[in-house]
Amino acid sequence: MQITVVGSINLDFVATAPKLPRAGETVTGATLARHPGGKGANQALAAQRLMRGAPGDDEVLMIGRVGRDSMAEEAMALLLADDVDIGHVIADAEAPTGVALIAVDPEGENQIVVAAGANHLASPEQLPARIDCPLIVQLELPIDTVEAAVGRATEFVCVNLAPAAPVSDQLLRRADLIVVNETEAAFYGDLLHHGGGRVVVTKGAKGAVMYHRGVEMAWATPPKVRAVDATGAGDCFVGAITVALLEGMEPQAALTFACAAGAIAATRPGAQPSMPTRKEVDAILKAH
Template sequence: MRITVVGSINLDFVATAPKLPRAGETVTGAELARHPGGKGANQALAAQRLGAEVCLIGRVGRDSMAEEALTLLLADNVDTGGVISDAEQPTGVALIAVDPEGENQIVVAAGANHSCFPEQLPARIDCPLILQLELPIETVEAAVGRATEFVCVNLAPAQPVSDQLLRRADLIVVNETEAAFYGDLLHHGGGRVVVTQGA
């Protein structure tokens, strides 16, 4: 099965700490790791590993972080022909603090992800489509409008979206925080809603 993912590609910097900092607090004793990430890249990699043939559409900088961010995708044969290298913007970065229970705080510097505009999309997307909201909302809306098959949208990070997007989505995925943000709007769509716990 062929799947198109339109989404973010980041390099994640993950600090595992004894506790998450409060506002204005510095926490020491953290261990630091770097991983390829971005919701779009993670979705593409998971679908590929489950046996789909995945085409990823996204944007990275023309920098060393891009190579690192794309490493796992290329190793698993994800089709990255739809990924553009942007000479003007850096590769997106996520700064993630994680406590021993797995709770986290995340700040994303979107970089090139925010330069992934509708012009980068094909005129039609004739296979199942997976998206999230880490790209410009006009790109997400355009991708949904060009899709002719099943559409799955992870409404993260939470932000206003059109009724048209909600109606067109066959599957909407949110976590508990996002479900609270969208509230009753989630039931205005035509598809199913999945609420994850801690993801």
């Protein structure tokens, strides 16, 4: 099984603080860490680690853009380490590698500000003429590039409508799977359910629900864990639900699998470093 991910690649600067600041407030006593991130890269790594095959049997192809700078290598380090194919990632001399500034509190809640950098220069010209394998996209690249990728896909398409932004009705109708959180679901409203695909709304620690044409199909809750950092947990869920459905799991089992993967990710600091392996997800499901 091969999956193509068209999406963002960032370097995350994570400040873990005693609390999250209010508007105009300065919070001291934080510790700083740097981790590879970006919704696209996070989802690509999650899918790669969660596919059932042995190393080398499966392949995730990442299409994106970084700067021609020292941060690019750091941002893609874990993609390389886990054998994600980055041959279609362009290093751009005109813009820096994307950066996310993330504040995290002791309960794992976060605040995120993204400087897109080279991600916003990703263009339809960078895409292949056809994408003949399952596709995952998000909305951290220019919308016209995302729309072009979906339009060139010939197989299963997962659209993570995050961060929420206006998209065409054609994209919503083409998607076989739409994944949103509760805030994003409120932004799109009934438009989410106008197509023929399935829609999953994630609800954090409360779990996730799957709909088809507005009718609830399945519901699942994650195992109880101690959250450390929610950064990347939603991206882990997207990679996991895509892998589960492509492997033929029924909706209830697929949601349960994805909730477990996201829960594990929330127990670890950082986005990409938190992505679990298939063995870890299988183990927590067996234990619970």
